[in-house]
Amino acid sequence: MKILILNGPNLNLIGRREPEVYGTQSLDDFLNDMKKRFPQHAIDVFQTNHEGVLIDKLHEAMDCYDGVVINPGGYAHTSIALADAIRAIGKPVVEVHISNIYQREEYRRHSFTAEACVKAIAGHGLEGYAEAVTYLTTND
Numbered sequence: 521m522k523i524l525i526l527n528g529p530n531l532n533l534i535g536r537r538e539p540e541v542y543g544t545q546s547l548d549d550f551l552n553d554m555k556k557r558f559p560q561h562a563i564d565v566f567q568t569n570h571e572g573v574l575i576d577k578l579h580e581a582m583d584c585y586d587g588v589v590i591n592p593g594g595y596a597h598t599s600i601a602l603a604d605a606i607r608a609i610g611k612p613v614v615e616v617h618i619s620n621i622y623q624r625e626e627y628r629r630h631s632f633t634a635e636a637c638v639k640a641i642a643g644h645g646l647e648g649y650a651e652a653v654t655y656l657t658t659n660d
Contacts, residue, residue, distance in 0.1 A: 528567075529593045587611055
């Protein structure tokens with residue numbers, strides 16, 4: 521299976537940004553280690569701080585990937601356009617949030633993008649990414 525892991529704004533700072541919320545391991549290090557846990561699958565990783573680039577990558581995924589893991593970051597709470605792109609591609613998409621967005625500030629408790637996904641995983645730390653890949657590879 522070919523999977524795209526797509527990360528949104530500020531996730532390039534994981535490991536340095538709010539370690540009490542997101543931990544101290546960098547996202548890059550975790551995802552590189554995680555790829556070794558799933559050697560039978562082709563996993564590509566992409567991060568951007570720009571909403572339009574996330575949408576473009578989702579459109580590209582339509583023809584190149586069997587499934588997508590997305591952490592839209594703050595766009596989860598604001599972006600109807602990103603939710604529409606998830607719906608449009610016709611591929612299973614699993615949303616991941618490192619922190620438990622449902623126990624954080626009120627404005628973080630609703631995810632427009634999660635409504636468009638086949639599953640949402642929140643509050644399991646970086647391990648949520650591995651859970652999402654497992655879900656995609658066992659529910660295809």
